[in-house]
Amino acid sequence: MNLKKVFTCLAGLALGLLFCQTADAQDDVITVRMLTYNIHHGAGTDDVVDLDRQAAAIGQADAEVIGLQEVDSCVKRSGYIPEAAILADKLGMYSTFGGAIPLTGGKYGVAILSKEPPLAVHHMPLPGTEKRTLLVCEFQEYVFATTHLDLNEDSCIASLPIILEEAASWGEKPFFICGDWNSEPTSTVIRTMKSNGFVMLNYPANINSTHYTFPAASPKKIIDYIASYGRVTRSIRKREVINEPVASDHRPVMVEVRLNSYTTGVSSLSAQDESMQDEVYDLTGKKMGHGALQKGLYIKNRRIHAIK
DSSP states (O other): OOHHHHHHHHHHHHHHHHHHHHHHHHHTEEEEEEEEEEOGGGBOTTSOBOHHHHHHHHHTTOOSEEEEEEEEESOGGGTSOBHHHHHHHHHTOEEEEEEEEEETTEEEEEEEEESSOOSEEEEEEEOOSSOEEEEEEEOSSOEEEEEOOOSSHHHHHHHHHHHHHHHHTTTTSOEEEEEEOSOOTTSHHHHHHHHTTEEEOSSOSSOOGGGOOBSTTSOOBOOEEEEEESSOEEEEEEEEEOOOSSSSSSOOEEEEEEEEOOOOSSOHHHHHOGGGGSEEEOTTSOEEOSSSOOTTOEEEOOOOOOOO
């Protein structure tokens, strides 16, 4: 046999195996873009409710999942419209709304928009002078949550054990949380979160003005965050505060991360506790029957966590 041909065949086989191993390794890593945005019930700095310009600001990021705060659902001041569902429709996404406060005919709270439908959803009350809620959506590769913490620092700190318990309950599945937390990076709230395993993704060690999020017209501080529980990200590929000074009183914040793929065909939430999905409502507050999660639905959760 021609030794040159044998060597060529063996070399080709080795390269093929190396290529397959590299491809497999790459297949085990996914890239996810996340965004957080306090939309100020749809109103800009000019007090005009205009979801088109907010959708345009959000659309710039092309994020897979988006946490929204200060969201109206069928509230008088914003024209009795389901804001999260409308934004999702404009962006070609799914919407999940978590109501915190009954308000003039509707509800006021937080929402999550996503390119894929959630496997499971729940939300729970948090302490606050004004009612607050933590909204959690499970997806195939990760869990994503959003909340709007109270202006009162004691209430924020009282919320942290609930948030920590929720994050830890997902085990090895990557957990991300975002929102307007009304706290700056040097605050007791953020320092406590970091000391308990949360990693702030939207700013580096050396903060500068490009990382400021509020007020939108001329940002002077960071109070909006995207964080992971534990160091689940392989790398942060990009972090950006989107230059939108008018659409809301906050600016949108985007982070793009790479993480190891976590694939499961079963909803961990459903497997652990089906009672979390006991009551399902539409955006007007009408109770719905059980079944597949539909766009715009939110779930009222009776689970109450004791504050440690």
